[in-house]
Structures are given as structure tokens and as C-alpha cells.
Amino acid sequence: MATREVLNVKGLxxxxxxxxxxxxxxxxxxxxxxxxxxxxxxxxxxxxxxxxAGLTGWQxxxxxxxxxxxxxxxxxxxxxxxxxxxxxxxxxxPQGDEIFTGLTVEEHLDSGAFTPRAWRERAxxxxxxxxxxxxxxxLMATAxxxxxxxxxxxxxxxxxxxxxxxxxxxxxxxxxxxxxxxxGVVDALMSVELGDAAMVIAEQxxxxxxxxxxxxxxxxxxxxxxxxxVGLAAQTVREA
Amino acid sequence: xxxxxILLSALTLASIYGLLAIxxxxxxxxxGMVNMAYGLTFAVAGYGAWGVAxxxxxxxxxxxGVAVVAAGIGTGALAGVLxxxxxxxxxxxxxxxPVRGLIATLALSLMGTQILLWIFGPRVKTLPxxxxxxxxxxxxxxxxxxxxGALVSSILLLAVTLTWLKSSRRGLEIRAMMMxxxxxxxxxxxxxxxxxxxxxxTGALAGLAAVLLCQTYFVSPFxxxxxxxxxxxxxxxxxxxxxxxxxxxxxxxxxxxSLTSAYLGGQYxxxxxxxxxxxxxxxxxxxxxxxxxKAREA
Numbered sequence: 001m002a003t004r005e006v007l008n009v010k011g012l013x014x015x016x017x018x019x020x021x022x023x024x025x026x027x028x029x030x031x032x033x034x035x036x037x038x039x040x041x042x043x044x045x046x047x048x049x050x051x052x053a054g055l056t057g058w059q060x061x062x063x064x065x066x067x068x069x070x071x072x073x074x075x076x077x078x079x080x081x082x083x084x085x086x087x088x089x090x091x092x093x094p095q096g097d098e099i100f101t102g103l104t105v106e107e108h109l110d111s112g113a114f115t116p117r118a119w120r121e122r123a124x125x126x127x128x129x130x131x132x133x134x135x136x137x138x139l140m141a142t143a144x145x146x147x148x149x150x151x152x153x154x155x156x157x158x159x160x161x162x163x164x165x166x167x168x169x170x171x172x173x174x175x176x177x178x179x180x181x182x183x184g185v186v187d188a189l190m191s192v193e194l195g196d197a198a199m200v201i202a203e204q205x206x207x208x209x210x211x212x213x214x215x216x217x218x219x220x221x222x223x224x225x226x227x228x229x230v231g232l233a234a235q236t237v238r239e240a
Numbered sequence: 241x242x243x244x245x246i247l248l249s250a251l252t253l254a255s256i257y258g259l260l261a262i263x264x265x266x267x268x269x270x271x272g273m274v275n276m277a278y279g280l281t282f283a284v285a286g287y288g289a290w291g292v293a294x295x296x297x298x299x300x301x302x303x304x305g306v307a308v309v310a311a312g313i314g315t316g317a318l319a320g321v322l323x324x325x326x327x328x329x330x331x332x333x334x335x336x337x338p339v340r341g342l343i344a345t346l347a348l349s350l351m352g353t354q355i356l357l358w359i360f361g362p363r364v365k366t367l368p369x370x371x372x373x374x375x376x377x378x379x380x381x382x383x384x385x386x387x388x389g390a391l392v393s394s395i396l397l398l399a400v401t402l403t404w405l406k407s408s409r410r411g412l413e414i415r416a417m418m419m420x421x422x423x424x425x426x427x428x429x430x431x432x433x434x435x436x437x438x439x440x441x442t443g444a445l446a447g448l449a450a451v452l453l454c455q456t457y458f459v460s461p462f463x464x465x466x467x468x469x470x471x472x473x474x475x476x477x478x479x480x481x482x483x484x485x486x487x488x489x490x491x492x493x494x495x496x497x498s499l500t501s502a503y504l505g506g507q508y509x510x511x512x513x514x515x516x517x518x519x520x521x522x523x524x525x526x527x528x529x530x531x532x533x534k535a536r537e538a
Contacts (some may be wrong), residue, residue, distance in 0.1 A: 053425075053426065055422075055425065055426070076333060076334065076335075077333035077334075078333065079333070079422070079425035079431060080333050080431070080432075082425045082426065082428065083425070083428045083429060083430035083431075083433075085428075086426075086427065086428025087428065092426050094423070094426050098420055098422055098423030098426055099420065099423065100415070100416045100419040100420050100423060100424075101419055101420070102415070102419050103412075103415060103416065103419065107412055107415075110409075110412060111412055111413070111416050111424075111427050111429075112427050114427055114428035114429070115428075119409065159427060163427075163428075
């Protein structure tokens with residue numbers, strides 16, 4: 001399978017109001033790879049994800065998703081164009097789940113199938129999500145607000161997996177979970193068949209990802225470090 | 241004054257207030273705006289219904305009734321979309337949107353009312369009785385046509401609305417946005433498109449309420465004001481954002497209104513109504529079934 005660029009970020013800066021969180025960073029993600037993004041709290045992992053979805057306070061710089069430009073300069077209006085980015089193939093599994101407390105698990109999964117194709121195939125997609133997260137099977141008719149933290153995380157990730165996406169951004173899958181459960185959640189993420197898509201997982205706990213992702217990128221003070229951006233990504237291409 | 245009469249008028253009023261309050265409540269919780277132009281939507285829908293009624297000369301009264309109700313609902317939905325295009329779309333992503341939205345819709349409602357006054361003049365219009373002139377007696381209970389029609393049609397439209405919200409894809413989007421606007425943006429629900437659906441839906445509810453209420457009152461440029469104030473206060477009393485709360489509050493306030501007008505006289509209705517609302521909100525500040533503020537923010 002030919003590798004192609006799913007995501008190409010160039011010179012991205014973003015922040016909220018007077019605060020600048022990301023400083024001119026570059027990142028390329030290729031199809032079929034799992035990338036780990038590690039770094040401390042408050043160094044911009046979530047902001048990077050939100051900027052790709054167009055949800056930061058302001059941003060500038062180029063973001064190409066499957067060859068379509070979704071970035072550009074924007075000084076206000078967070079979320080105004082997010083639905084277009086989602087339509088182009090982004091699935092963001094946000095930090096802190098962002099669940100809809102009153103909807104049932106099933107409705108919740110349905111709400112993740114945003115594109116017309118995903119909506120038509122939603123029964124099939126739900127089965128696939130249930131294979132990845134079997135505990136949800138029994139809870140399909142339960143309101144999400146009644147679930148435990150681990151179950152909510154599964155619902156939130158499952159909602160992301162329902163999408164017809166080529167780029168999955170997973171923000172802190174282990175946040176607030178007991179070590180054993182967070183390991184299970186990461187195992188489930190690793191078992192997802194990516195196919196032509198790519199997955200970026202932001203995580204503080206390096207040991208959860210070590211040796212299980214294709215690349216590990218560090219993030220510090222709004223910049224990418226370590227096995228970072230374009231240089232090594234190019235190397236990945238040569239190997240492929 | 242017999243009890244069946246009081247109960248019946250309480251039910252009728254409750255169903256009309258319920259329509260208005262649910263419209264305001266859904267708008268607030270999904271697009272985050274207190275729609276002060278709801279009264280304008282109401283008045284415009286009343287004029288739409290009146291216009292169609294004027295066109296219907298020498299037509300079968302049943303067809304006229306259906307056409308008038310449909311015209312009210314249709315103009316209401318249209319006016320709702322217009323309000324959305326003029327107030328929600330331009331400013332919904334600017335800072336301080338809740339306050340700006342309140343001011344923008346209030347300004348639009350003042351302007352629109354003056355325009356209505358300019359076009360149609362200050363004389364009130366009457367709608368033809370859309371439900372006919374019959375009445376049925378069940379023992380001691382006398383059911384008049386306008387009351388029966390108001391009850392049945394508002395319950396019908398409410399049921400359709402609630403089922404649509406529960407079972408359709410757009411309804412799922414609206415409910416998702418009511419529960420977590422940020423999460424809704426993340427799964428790709430377009431805020432502006434959903435806003436238009438919501439405002440069309442709530443406009444249609446206001447339109448039906450206008451036709452029903454104008455069976456007893458008149459269509460005039462300012463006819464939307466009192467219903468809107470009552471709708472907003474019923475919605476607040478039930479807890480903004482809660483459909484069931486709005487229904488319960490509408491039932492309580494409808495009962496209060498008919499009791500007051502039966503025992504004290506119609507001029508005391510607003511006094512007892514707002515006293516009751518203030519008492520309810522003092523005891524339970526978030527309204528009868530309201531979500532806590534967090535639910536809207538989270």
C-alpha cells in the first residue's frame with residue numbers, strides 16, 4: 001500500500017486570546033501509521049489537536065488534511081468550520097470525553113457518524129465498535145451520564161471510531177483512569193484496523209505507548225521534539 | 241364558576257404557553273440565545289394567518305381552517321429562519337454572544353414591530369374561527385370548538401416535535417447540541433445549520449400558538465409581547481433547557497391563570513402569575529426541572 005500524507009502541518013501557531021501555545025510547528029503524518037505524541041501538561045498537545053479541528057481561539061499556518069487546506073489564518077470563531085474538517089476525514093476524540101450526558105450510548109455512537117456514508121453504514125460501524133469495546137454491548141440503551149469513567153472513555157473513543165475518518169486524533173486516552181483500565185483502553189486503540197487511515201495519540205504516560213507506535217514525538221513548550229516532524233517522517237517513507 | 245370550566249381553560253392556556261415556552265427553551269439550550277424576537281415571530285405568524293384567511297372567501301370553512309393553521313405555522317417557521325439569519329448567524333461566534341444575542345433579538349423585535357405597524361396599521365385584525373363553531377357536552381363539561389381545537393392541535397404539534405427530536409437525525413444533532421455544544425462541534429455538527437433548523441422549528445411552534453391564541457385575542461403588531469413575556473417566564477420557571485420542565489410550568493401557570501380570572505378577575509392574572517413564578521424561582525432557582533448552569537457550559 002502506497003503511503004501518502006494524511007496530515008501535513010506547516011508553520012502552525014495557535015493560542016487563545018493573548019496566549020500563544022503553539023510556535024511555528026511542522027508535522028507530517030502518513031497513512032497507516034500510529035504516532036505517539038508525548039509531553040507534559042500544558043505544552044500544547046491538546047491545542048495542536050484543537051487547532052487541526054479549528055477549535056482554538058486563533059491560529060495561523062497551513063494544515064493540509066488529505067490534501068485539502070483546512071488551516072489558514074483565523075482570529076476568532078472557534079468551531080465555525082469544524083464540521084467541514086470533520087467531513088474531510090477528521091475524528092477527534094477529545095480530552096475529557098465531551099460526551100452528551102442525556103443521550104444513550106447508541107444515540108451517542110450514531111452522533112459520531114457524521115458523513116452521509118458513515119450514517120448509512122452506521123449499523124455495521126456500531127458492530128465494529130462493539131467488537132473493539134465489548135463492555136458497551138450491554139449498555140447500549142443507558143444514558144451516558146450514568147456510566148463510569150472508563151465506560152465513558154470507551155463511548156467517547158467509540159464515537160470517534162464511528163466516523164468515516166482518515167485521521168484519528170486521540171487526546172489522553174488514559175486521563176483519569178485506573179492504570180489497569182487505561183492499559184485496556186490503549187490496547188483497544190492498538191487493535192483498531194487503521195487501513196488507509198492514521199492515528200495520533202497524545203499521552204503523558206510514555207510507557208503506555210513505547211514500542212507500540214510507529215513514531216514517538218515529544219512536545220515541549222509548543223514545539224515538537226525528539227523523533228519529530230518532517231526529517232524522520234521522510235525516513236519512514238524511505239523504509240516503506 | 242364550575243370546576244370543569246376552570247380546568248378546561250387551564251388546559252387550553254397550558255397547551256398554548258407550553259408551545260411558546262418549549263420554543264424558547266429549545267432555542268436557549270441548543271443555540272445559547274434567549275430569543276427576544278419570539279414575540280415578533282408570533283405577531284408575524286398571526287399576520288400570515290390573517291392574510292391567508294383574507295384570501296379565502298367563499299371557501300369551505302374546513303379548508304379555510306386548515307389553510308389558516310398551516311399559514312400560521314409556515315409564516316412562523318419562515319420568520320424564525322429570518323430571525324436566525326439576521327441575529328444568530330452574524331454574531332454567534334463573537335465574544336459575549338449570550339448578551340449580544342439578547343440585544344440583537346430585542347432590537348430586531350422592536351424594529352419588526354414598528355414595520356408591522358407601518359404596513360398593517362394599528363387596527364387589530366381578527367382571525368376566522370378555524371375550528372368551527374360547534375360545542376360538545378359531556379355531562380356537566382361543555383367543550384367548545386376553540387378549546388378542543390387548541391388542545392388537540394397543540395398536543396399534536398408537540399408530539400410531532402418531540403418524536404422528531406427523539407428519532408430523526410437532525411433531532412439527534414439538536415439534542416447533542418443542547419447537551420454539549422463543544423462536543424457537538426467536535427463530532428462535526430455545524431452550529432449555524434443546526435441553528436437554522438432550531439429557529440425554524442421554534443418559529444413553527446410560535447406560529448401555531450399565534451393562531452390558537454388569536455382565536456380569543458386579536459392579531460396586532462404588539463400582540464406578541466405578552467405571549468413572549470409569558471413564554472419566557474414559563475420557560476424560566478420550568479428551567480431553561482428542559483422540555484418536561486416547561487410543560488409542568490405551563491400546566492401550573494395555566495391553572496393559576498384560569499383560577500385567578502375566575503375568582504379574582506382577569507386584571508389580576510399577571511400579578512398572581514409573576515408572584516407565583518418569583519416564589520418558584522426563590523425556592524428552586526434553577527427552575528422546576530432545569531439543568532444546572534454547568535450542563536450548558538460543559
